[in-house]
Amino acid sequence: MNEIFKKLKGDLLEQLSDLDEKLPPLERLSATNHIAAKAINTIKETLKEQEFDSEEDEIQFYKFINPEILSHPIEEGIRYNILINEPIHTVENIVKYYEDELKVMQSFFRMNNFHYQYFKNNFVELDKIYFTNYTGPLTIPLPEVPYHIGYRCTPMSCLFAQFIxxxxxxxxxxxxxxxxxxxxxxFAENFQSDGFPEIKWTGDITNVVELAYGIHLTGQINNGNASLNQIVRWLERSLKINIGNIQKKFTEIEGRKRLSFTRFLDRMKQEILRKIDSDNS
Incomplete structure (x- = not known):
């Protein structure tokens, strides 16, 4: 059943990535809630009709998949409230406003420090209690579910969504x-603060998509917990490019008939091997 939910999460991230960052806050909030509501309803209906294949599958859903899906409407709601309450004032006061909001976030993590450390360190010892329909005796406190989403959500799964x-x-x-x-x-204009020239990607955008999928599928970031969408946005910011619709770009890769599907990664491999041969000759 988790394959259904993984595909659902991928579709959700793809739709959210297509949202224009320049949309007014209310429009962006409404669009995000609309997209997320469809995913949440699919989860609800699927859980009614099917059972998890194993306890491990149940844990994987409530620990990783469900929090990621629920995190997006939570994030957008917080972002909306922050933006609409931004004061019309001096730069110093606006910066102070955001710094105060940052302190609120940090206070939340401190208040939930035990559970946050469990989240950050990917501990597993309490997974059966935290991420299954466990009914045994509890020796540790659990947070309350903060809102109703239409299907059973373990308290820790909802809290993990809040952390994300x-x-x-x-x-x-x-x-x-x-x-x-x-x-x-x-960065400042054409130079970084350390005096070195600005660095940005000037190669084929599709090559970056190959790189993004390679990083994601091999679990190189955040112990393998970073989503493809997060990796893509990180690469866009770091390389100063706009990848656009990553699924369309990946379709271009899948459509390569005469050449290798991974020709950029293959070329990188060849150049590294050539370098090794050259150094050892």
């Missing part, structure tokens, strides 16, 4: 502070 959303909101707040100060981290 709040972590992304922290990055959003830092971006807003940088934007308010007219400062881009690490």
């Amino acid at each position: 959303a709040n972590e992304r909101i922290q990055h959003f707040i830092l971006q807003q502070i940088a934007k308010t100060r007219h400062w881009v981290p690490g």
Whole structure:
């Protein structure tokens, strides 16, 4: 059953990635909630009709898949409230406003420190209690489910969704502070703060898509817990490019008939081997 939910999560991330970042906050919130509501309803109906294949599948769903799906409407709701309450004032006061919001996020993590450390370190010892329909005696406190979503959600699964959303909101707040100060981290015009020239991707965009899928499928970031969408957005920011619809780009890769599907990664491999041969000759 988890294959259904994994595909659902992928479709959700693809639809959300297509949303225009420049949409007004209310429009973006409405669009996100609409997309997420369809995914949540699919989960509800699927859970009514099917059971998990094993306890491990149930844990995997409530620990990883469900929190990621639920995190997006949570994140967008927080982002909306932050944006509409931004004061019309001096740069210093606006920055202070965002810094105060950042403190709120940090306070939330401190208040839930035990569970947050379980989340951050990917501990497994309490998974049966946290992520299954466990009915045995409890020796540790569990958080209350903060809202009703139409299907059984373990309290810790919902809290993990909040952790994911709040972590992304922290990055959003830092971006807003940088934007308010007219400062881009690490870059200024054509030079970085350390005096070195600006670095940006000038190759084929499809090559970056190969790279993104390679990083995602081999679990190189955040112990394999980073979503494909997160990796793509990270590469876009780091390489100063706009990848656009990644699924369409991947379709281009799948459509390669005469050449290798992974010709960019193959070329990288060949160049590294050539370099090794050259150094050893």
